[in-house]
Amino acid sequence: MIRPRRSLLFMPGSNPRALEKARNLPADGLILDLEDSVAPEAKGLARDQIAKAIAAGGFGKREVLVRTNALDSPWWMDDITMAAQARPDGILVPKISSVEDLGRIARCLLDVDAPASIAVWTMIETALAVLHVEELAASRNVEPRLAGFMFGPNDISRETRIRMQPGRATMLSMITHCILATRAYGLEILDGPYSDFSNVDGFAQECTQARDLGFDGKTLIHPGQIAACNAIFTPPAEEVAQARKIIAAFERPENAARGAISLDGQMVERLHADIARRTIAIADSIAAVTQH
Secondary structure (H helix, E strand, O other): OOOOOOOOEEEEOHHHHHHHHHHHOOOEEEEEEEOOOHHHHHHHHHHEEEEEEEEHOOOOEEEEEEEEOOOOOOOOOHHHHHHHHHOOOOOEEOOOOOOHHHHHHHHHHOOOOOOOEEEEEEEEHHHHHHHOOHHHHHHHHOOOOOHHHHHOOOHHHHHHHOOOOOOOOOOOOHHHHHHHHHHHHOOEEEEEEOOOOHHHHHHHHHHHHHHOOOOOEEEEEEEHHHHHHHHHHHHHHHHHHHHHHHHHHHHOOOOOOOOOEEEOOEEEEHHHHHHHHHHHHHHHHHHHHEEE
């Protein structure tokens, strides 16, 4: 079954109250953060608190990732050693720019005896990462832990001086480039956070754009963003009903060998059946999560 990733919320590892609250939030996943939201002097404390929170459990079906510090930081090895022992669903590594970076991550995970169940996610947030994203995605063939990417528009803007504008017209070419590379190699990709969490309309517009561009979900920085994000990335009931109708039509004996059929006055091809199956799988996975 496809795992729903409509909403993944960043939670600062240095804030024990936030970690406790995370267990009851309706996000599909949580990113327990050791990087941007944690001051240098609090890194050790955050690491210990995240380890204890994961050990205590209680996150239900939520996917739990740990965002480590960057490979070239003094905290990287301590972060990954903790993650290997705590066993989250995955780690999220920032500032990745090359296939060599992915190779280093893989070697470090082996060195600390990390279980194979820990997936690797990386941030696409540098100019080099965008330029090399196809090579990064292709490395899944040799780095089976690689699960997907998270697009980081704020860091890209800072590095490239490309301004963040409403509608993100200045970044659309980069976004679609990253999505194409991701899909070409069967990976997942999540959109970056929307910083102005008090702007409800702006956030909804960006979520809708992200969904239509092909992102699997969005990373969030505030719990108040979860409900709207989940709603936008959930297939509408009428879309799911139509998907089931398409599948049922192709399953009729008289249509078994046909590549295209007529349905409600429209031509429907096998590719539409493939799209319909994914829509149903996503809807079913969301229903399974929300029942608990």
